[in-house]
Amino acid sequence: MDAIVKNFPQAVESDRPSQKEAEDAVRVLLRWAGDDPQREGLLDTPARVAKAYRELFAGYDMNPEDVLGRTFEEVSGYDDMVLVRDIPFYSHCEHHMVPIIGKAHVAYLPNGRVLGLSKIGRVVEIFGRRLQTQEAMTAQVANAIDDSLRPRGVAVMIEAEHMCMAMRGVQQQGASTLTTTFTGAFKADPAEQVRFMTMVRSR
């Protein structure tokens, strides 16, 4: 249970601040940035930011198990790799709360059951719309699919640009970070990893 809570942090509704508390916090940050929250153009900004945060961080209110519960068996015995590549996502780094912009490539080796393809994209969404490190997000997507579908293996590769490295700090635009998580047959067999990489890169 502890591992599940750790991997899938869910907001506890009673811990949520009120709308007013959230808006007050935005006013403080506006002043911290050097602006005046009382000027006309900023009057509605705290409410807009509070609303935008609920959207950008909607993943805390979503459970991957709800999405991954529905599977199909009637696939005429298909048991080779299923890869959904180039799944676009936006996340936010947990260190600076600025965007991570990237693509996820997710594959699995079915074990009698397959997932609806859109559900793979939804799982990426659920973990993307939280504060993240790229490493944690990669492992969370792989483990969620592994735990619910119990396939022969899961491979996840994420490539992303971190705005905290581009817009501030070291200021290196265009640098991309690649992370991978392999489970099951992908972990055990380097040839399966190569096949995954080749399919991700083939155009």
Ligand SMILES: Nc1nc2c(ncn2[C@@H]2O[C@H](COP(=O)(O)OP(=O)(O)OP(=O)(O)O)[C@@H](O)[C@H]2O)c(=O)[nH]1
């Ligand atoms: N491993 C990992 N690091 C990340 C990720 N996103 C941001 N970071 C890094 O988190 C680190 C935080 O380092 P700190 O030294 O505590 O913070 P900082 O002073 O703002 O660091 P600089 O970005 O170097 O200015 C930085 O090196 C970031 O590049 C991520 O997804 N994974």
Ligand SMILES: [Zn+2]
């Ligand atoms: Zn960062």
